[in-house]
Amino acid sequence: MQLFIDTAEIEEIRSLNITGLIDGVTTNPSLIAKSGRNIISTIEEICNVVSGPVSAEVTATDFDNMILEGKKLSSIAQNVAIKVPITFDGLRACKAFSDEGIMVNVTLCFSAAQALLAAKAGATFISPFIGRLDDIGADGMNLISEITEIYDIHGFDTKVLAASIRSVQDIIDSAKLGANVATVPPKFLKSMYNHPLTDKGLSDFLSDWKKTGQSIL
Secondary structure (H helix, E strand, O other): OEEEEEOOOHHHHHHHHOOOOOOEEEOOHHHHHHHOOOHHHHHHHHHHHOOOOEEEEOOOOOHHHHHHHHHHHHOOOOOEEEEEEOOHHHHHHHHHHHHOOOOEEEEEEOOHHHHHHHHHOOOOEEEEEHHHHHHOOOOHHHHHHHHHHHHHHHOOOOEEEEEOOOOHHHHHHHHHOOOOEEEEOHHHHHHHOOOHHHHHHHHHHHHHHHHHOOOOO
């Protein structure tokens, strides 16, 4: 499973990218607004740090302006994936971009029917928002299961990108259900390597080692 970081904070991206565990980055208008930075320069800087896909979202809602914005964003770097909403015009734009060989991340997916259309439109990624479904009492993981089953049966190449992650368990559950990617807030990625038994074991090892009076160096 690939792990993307869901942030527009460049220093967070730098600090996590050096681990070699990061496969890409996703941004959206809200994350750009939170960063307080210009979208073009931010995406350009992220692409200079990360070699994997970097999702940059259009803000237009009509087809013509989605195309204009998407082409400007895709011109920043070859690893930019244009992010479009799963609307009628968004699907049209997805088809147009994919026909030109441009990566597309279709976002705000809340149903298997939407995911089927995105795959037919040539989406590189489909982003089901599992956390937002859970927030309203629906089952986000069931949506992941439905999409992966449909894509496997019909041989679609579109990758399932689990989004709106609310916990580390969401990442694990998505991976078990066959999601290709999870886009993860930095705090959850950092939580993935923490465990109290790991901390205790390390403390015990170091205590025992100190008693030997040895040094490896």
